[in-house]
Amino acid sequence: MSTYALKPVGIFYEHPEWFKPLFVELEKRNIPYVRINAAAHQFNPSESELPYSLVINRMSSSAYLRDHVQGIFHTTNYLAHVESLGVPVINGVHAQTIETSKSKQLTLFSRLGLPFPGTRVVNHISQILPAALSLKFPILVKVNIGGSGAGIVRFDTARGLEEALANNQINLGIDHTALVQEFIPAKDGHIVRVETLDGKFFYSIKVYTTGENFNLCPAEICQVPDPNDTQACIVDAAKKGIRVEAYQPPAEIIEQVESLVKAVKMDVGGIEYLIGNDGQHYYYDINALSNFVADAVNILGFDPYKKFVDYIEHRLALAYRSDKIYAV
Numbered sequence: 001m002s003t004y005a006l007k008p009v010g011i012f013y014e015h016p017e018w019f020k021p022l023f024v025e026l027e028k029r030n031i032p033y034v035r036i037n038a039a040a041h042q043f044n045p046s047e048s049e050l051p052y053s054l055v056i057n058r059m060s061s062s063a064y065l066r067d068h069v070q071g072i073f074h075t076t077n078y079l080a081h082v083e084s085l086g087v088p089v090i091n092g093v094h095a096q097t098i099e100t101s102k103s104k105q106l107t108l109f110s111r112l113g114l115p116f117p118g119t120r121v122v123n124h125i126s127q128i129l130p131a132a133l134s135l136k137f138p139i140l141v142k143v144n145i146g147g148s149g150a151g152i153v154r155f156d157t158a159r160g161l162e163e164a165l166a167n168n169q170i171n172l173g174i175d176h177t178a179l180v181q182e183f184i185p186a187k188d189g190h191i192v193r194v195e196t197l198d199g200k201f202f203y204s205i206k207v208y209t210t211g212e213n214f215n216l217c218p219a220e221i222c223q224v225p226d227p228n229d230t231q232a233c234i235v236d237a238a239k240k241g242i243r244v245e246a247y248q249p250p251a252e253i254i255e256q257v258e259s260l261v262k263a264v265k266m267d268v269g270g271i272e273y274l275i276g277n278d279g280q281h282y283y284y285d286i287n288a289l290s291n292f293v294a295d296a297v298n299i300l301g302f303d304p305y306k307k308f309v310d311y312i313e314h315r316l317a318l319a320y321r322s323d324k325i326y327a328v
Contacts, residue, residue: 008032009312010052012075014039014068015060018291022058025309031316039068043078050087053319055079056312057091060289061100062147064174072100072145072174088319090312091288095266099288102144102179108263109283114256116283118182125165125172131180132161138183143173147289154183184282186274194249194271195290195304196261198311201254202268203300205293208243244293246300253281260286267315268308 009026011033013019026033034052038059059075079093091099098104109116120131121144132139137158143151151173155161164170172178186209194204249257257271260283269288273281292304 007051007053008034009316010034010036010050010055011058012036012038012041012055012078013058013060014063014066014071015058018060019058021292021305022308025305026312029309029313031309031312038071038075038078039063039066041071041074041078043081045081048085050082050085052082052087054312054315055082055087055089057089057096058289059096060147061145064145065147069174076100088315090267090315091269092265092267095264095269095288098264098266098286099269100145101175102142102146102285103177105286106179108260108286112256112259112263114260114283115280117184120180121177122180123172123177125170128170128178128180129158129161129165133158135180135182140179140181140183141170142179142181143171144177144179145173145175184274184276187277187279188275190243191272191274192247192249192253193287194253194257194273195269195292196257196266196271197268197290197304197307198314199261199267200258201249202307203304204247204249205299206245206247244299256283264288268311 063071076096082089103121106119118135122131138156141153190206190208195202266288268290272285273283275281296304
């Protein structure tokens, strides 16, 4: 493989474990990169040049569970700065904005005519009960900025919700915004995650829920993950004994997912949906932080990190060409 000259790739991230396979593959190909700590970072708004040929955004909405809440809002500001200087970004500011707002995701589903669970968006505790009463129970109360299934509570009855409200047991999250959403049981006990790369279908998996302790939504039971659990993620389901299998979605789903990815301007990431008992599919999450499924070679038959780095090399080639800078 080529050794890239001049500026390295900047990888903006905060989770200590998730991206080791990416680093390994970059090193195998002699692609220089710099690890940028999104949890403790600064930038100069007056600078006119950056030391990176390309910036890869790997910031997670679940960072607040690891005491890195400051990184979530800072990331959007930094990416806007990076893009203003003409540096290409994988998963830029638009994708990051959608990633960090379930409300914006649902508005996008609606604009594209895609099905999703009945939902109300609220910004005050006083609005939760009236919002729930306009929907069908069971309902879920979700924080707008979540990740790893955190900040989700299920209520089967209005009385149970009233008691939780009276006891101050509901948290609206770090942006004081929450979704009140109809709970839809997953038919056959699984959801589907469709991964995309470069705007196209990459692969998809079925993940079978246990209803016990896996943070997956909509799910029968959603618990806040342990901040020290490096596997608190849907793609690590196989490591936790959750059944995961490769799956080829219908052409209609692939077309819809690719239209979503285009609208989000997401270079790499996952879309999640489930099939309800009514036979209808419902979209419920856009995840611009693509942690590829664990044990991918056995599940998928290939290593997605290799293809992801192929894409990074492609983006580097485009950046060098546009600046008349060449790989050597």
